[in-house]
Amino acid sequence: MPRDLTRSNEHFKKAVTRLPLGVASNFRYWGDDRTIYVKQGRGARVEDIDGNHYVDYRLGYGPAILGYAHPEVDAAAREGMDVGGVFALATEREFRVAERISKMVPAAELVRYSNSGTEAVMAGLRLARAYTGRDEYIILEGSYHGLFDAAMWYTPMEKWSQSGEPEVAPYSQGIPLGVRSFAHFVQANDLNQLEETFKRTAGRIACLLIEPIMGNCLGIAADPEYLRGARALCDKYGVLLFIDEVKTGFRVARGGVQQLYNVHADICTLAKAVANGYPISVVAGREEIMRKFGKGVAHGGTYTAHSVSLAAAEKCLEILDETDALERIADYGTRLMQGMTKVLSARNIAHSFVGHPSMLGLYFDAQPPRNYRTWKSSDYAFYDAMAQVLHDEGVLCEPDSREPWFISAAHDESCLNDTLKGFEVAVDATLEARASGQLEKHG
Numbered sequence: 001m002p003r004d005l006t007r008s009n010e011h012f013k014k015a016v017t018r019l020p021l022g023v024a025s026n027f028r029y030w031g032d033d034r035t036i037y038v039k040q041g042r043g044a045r046v047e048d049i050d051g052n053h054y055v056d057y058r059l060g061y062g063p064a065i066l067g068y069a070h071p072e073v074d075a076a077a078r079e080g081m082d083v084g085g086v087f088a089l090a091t092e093r094e095f096r097v098a099e100r101i102s103k104m105v106p107a108a109e110l111v112r113y114s115n116s117g118t119e120a121v122m123a124g125l126r127l128a129r130a131y132t133g134r135d136e137y138i139i140l141e142g143s144y145h146g147l148f149d150a151a152m153w154y155t156p157m158e159k160w161s162q163s164g165e166p167e168v169a170p171y172s173q174g175i176p177l178g179v180r181s182f183a184h185f186v187q188a189n190d191l192n193q194l195e196e197t198f199k200r201t202a203g204r205i206a207c208l209l210i211e212p213i214m215g216n217c218l219g220i221a222a223d224p225e226y227l228r229g230a231r232a233l234c235d236k237y238g239v240l241l242f243i244d245e246v247k248t249g250f251r252v253a254r255g256g257v258q259q260l261y262n263v264h265a266d267i268c269t270l271a272k273a274v275a276n277g278y279p280i281s282v283v284a285g286r287e288e289i290m291r292k293f294g295k296g297v298a299h300g301g302t303y304t305a306h307s308v309s310l311a312a313a314e315k316c317l318e319i320l321d322e323t324d325a326l327e328r329i330a331d332y333g334t335r336l337m338q339g340m341t342k343v344l345s346a347r348n349i350a351h352s353f354v355g356h357p358s359m360l361g362l363y364f365d366a367q368p369p370r371n372y373r374t375w376k377s378s379d380y381a382f383y384d385a386m387a388q389v390l391h392d393e394g395v396l397c398e399p400d401s402r403e404p405w406f407i408s409a410a411h412d413e414s415c416l417n418d419t420l421k422g423f424e425v426a427v428d429a430t431l432e433a434r435a436s437g438q439l440e441k442h443g
């Protein structure tokens with residue numbers, strides 16, 4: 001049954017008079033009549049202004065790892081408010097949080113804070129360039145590293161004809177084309193291509209900027225051998241390994257992807273799960289590299305290490321480090337995948353999962369994708385159509401198949417039951433739409 005979105009639709013008409021697309025971020029616009037406005041989030045559920053309730057698997061693109069309005073984190077944030085905000089001076093808590101981060105992520109020998117993932121990655125790239133004295137960098141096709149010019153090059157895979165090389169395009173108007181020449185692209189899980197690129201660009205590459213579980217591309221995962229091989233190639237060619245753990249950090253393991261794969265970065269960035277949604281991010285890395293900050297490399301920002309976000313981070317990291325929250329999250333994700341498989345297999349629908357149980361991608365092909373190009377041959381039209389029905393059924397996933405499902409520690413048995421009920425309805429509705437010719441097939 002379609003939801004009643006009367007109030008959201010009405011609010012959209014008002015909002016669009018003052019806000020482009022009626023929202024505060026392009027990604028929040030889901031169409032004139034499907035853009036929803038949130039009243040509140042509690043635990044793993046969100047309520048919109050029409051009173052529709054959803055089990056949420058977007059979690060604001062990952063941050064709400066303990067669930068919305070977490071009492072302990074929010075109490076800590078209130079205590080942070082009492083500290084007074086920002087002073088353009090340091091506080092003692094910065095050190096305490098840095099100690100916790102270094103304990104959880106051993107490659108984070110030294111730590112600096114920023115406010116968003118984008119800001120942290122920008123700082124990390126600047127640092128890598130300064131340390132190596134080189135300007136160019138390598139990124140994986142399909143990855144996302146934030147909204148700044150150097151990272152805003154993407155492959156419009158929808159348009160690719162599955163032969164020849166896909167185009168690399170700016171992700172937005174307003175990006176100087178000259179910036180493109182610094183970026184080189186490789187496909188995930190192809191060490192030969194990586195080494196060829198190192199050879200071809202000898203002495204010009206500052207870093208390999210890599211998200212080993214691609215949190216904006218289904219969760220396509222590097223094989224452990226690929227990441228270890230990439231680490232070895234970086235060492236061989238004198239290139240820094242910059243692991244972007246904005247999404248995976250403190251989520252897939254206490255020490256993030258670096259712990260899962262037992263690979264240490266030279267520079268890493270951590271953000272979403274640091275403070276359960278309060279704005280703070282981290283750029284961290286090897287001491288020798290990080291000491292460049294303040295010795296020739298600029299880093300700062302008015303709101304950096306705001307007392308509210310920092311206090312929330314201290315509490316959130318304590319919980320992630322000292323309780324079984326991450327184990328419970330992974331367990332829920334595993335049971336969700338099992339439940340989905342039961343529904344899909346009963347209908348003979350080929351599928352697989354990618355990523356990690358805490359951030360999982362549902363992929364409509366029997367073999368999980370090895371790189372972004374393989375996504376093109378999956379039945380993503382089925383996913384996208386199904387997602388619309390899921391929203392109507394009270395299950396909030398991203399409308400685009402390339403964003404994984406995020407699990408929080410607040411997802412419980414009732415969430416699982418509601419989700420699997422909605423999932424079954426959505427799968428059947430999508431099958432019906434296809435049988436009646438309303439839905440094209442990809443793959």
Ligand SMILES: Cc1ncc(COP(=O)(O)O)c(C=O)c1O
Pocket residue numbers: 061116117118119121144145146147211215216244245246247271
């Ligand atoms: C891997 C990665 N890096 C960087 C960013 C940018 O973070 P933010 O949106 O906080 O600027 C994101 C955001 O989704 C991300 O997933």
